[in-house]
Amino acid sequence: xxxxxxxxxxxxxxxxxxxxxxxxxxxxxxxxxxxxxxxxxxxxxxxxxxxxxxxxxxxxxxxxxxxxxxxx
Amino acid sequence: xxxxxxxxxxxxxxxxxxxxxxxxxxxxxxxxxxxxxxxxxxxxxxxxxxxxxxxxxxxxxxxxxxxxxxxxxxxxxxxxxxxxxxxxxxxxxxxxxxxxxxxxxxxxxxxxxxxxxxxxxxxxxxxxxx
Numbered sequence: 333x334x335x336x337x338x339x340x341x342x343x344x345x346x347x348x349x350x351x352x353x354x355x356x357x358x359x360x361x362x363x364x365x366x367x368x369x370x371x372x373x374x375x376x377x378x379x380x381x382x383x384x385x386x387x388x389x390x391x392x393x394x395x396x397x398x399x400x401x402x403x404x
Numbered sequence: 405x406x407x408x409x410x411x412x413x414x415x416x417x418x419x420x421x422x423x424x425x426x427x428x429x430x431x432x433x434x435x436x437x438x439x440x441x442x443x444x445x446x447x448x449x450x451x452x453x454x455x456x457x458x459x460x461x462x463x464x465x466x467x468x469x470x471x472x473x474x475x476x477x478x479x480x481x482x483x484x485x486x487x488x489x490x491x492x493x494x495x496x497x498x499x500x501x502x503x504x505x506x507x508x509x510x511x512x513x514x515x516x517x518x519x520x521x522x523x524x525x526x527x528x529x530x531x532x533x534x
Contacts (some may be wrong), residue, residue, distance in 0.1 A: 333445060334443050335443075343436075350429075351430075354423065357419065358423065361421060364411065365417070369467045370471060373464055373467050380460060384456065386453075387453065389451075
């Protein structure tokens with residue numbers, strides 16, 4: 333395994349913001365929508381977006397020990 | 405002024421459309437992230453998240469379509485299909501001629517194998533730059 337690039341870290345951080353926003357948007361649908369099919373899919377999506385968020389966060393912690401402490 | 409807990413400022417149709425747009429944007433972002441990744445494990449992660457997000461977008465679209473929340477685009481006309489089909493049949497014919505010119509007889513009208521391609525590249529490189 334190699335050290336993560338600065339660009340990769342930026343994409344991971346942006347992706348976590350995206351996933352976080354989607355979790356919240358899906359929660360609003362689950363609590364307000366009246367169409368059952370829409371509520372169901374959004375409640376499933378909350379779980380998937382949470383998994384995505386965890387995977388992204390895990391990727392950062394996985395690479396922490398390989399990251400240099402000085403600019404190279 | 406406080407909104408009731410189970411009321412939203414947007415209609416459910418608007419909320420669903422917003423999520424659908426965001427999923428489409430996130431698909432593009434994961435595709436870009438995957439193509440610009442250097443670490444194989446990070447590329448693999450972005451590729452997996454890309455596929456999951458693409459699936460979710462497709463499922464949400466289907467639910468919206470079945471709930472009449474989505475106006476499907478009008479179908480392409482028969483004559484437009486005929487026109488594009490004819491045009492691109494001509495394009496591939498020209499490209500086949502181009503291949504014949506560049507790669508020569510070695511092809512024998514069939515598609516190349518990787519081994520042949522290597523040879524051809526060698527030959528081609530010489531004639532090309534001489």
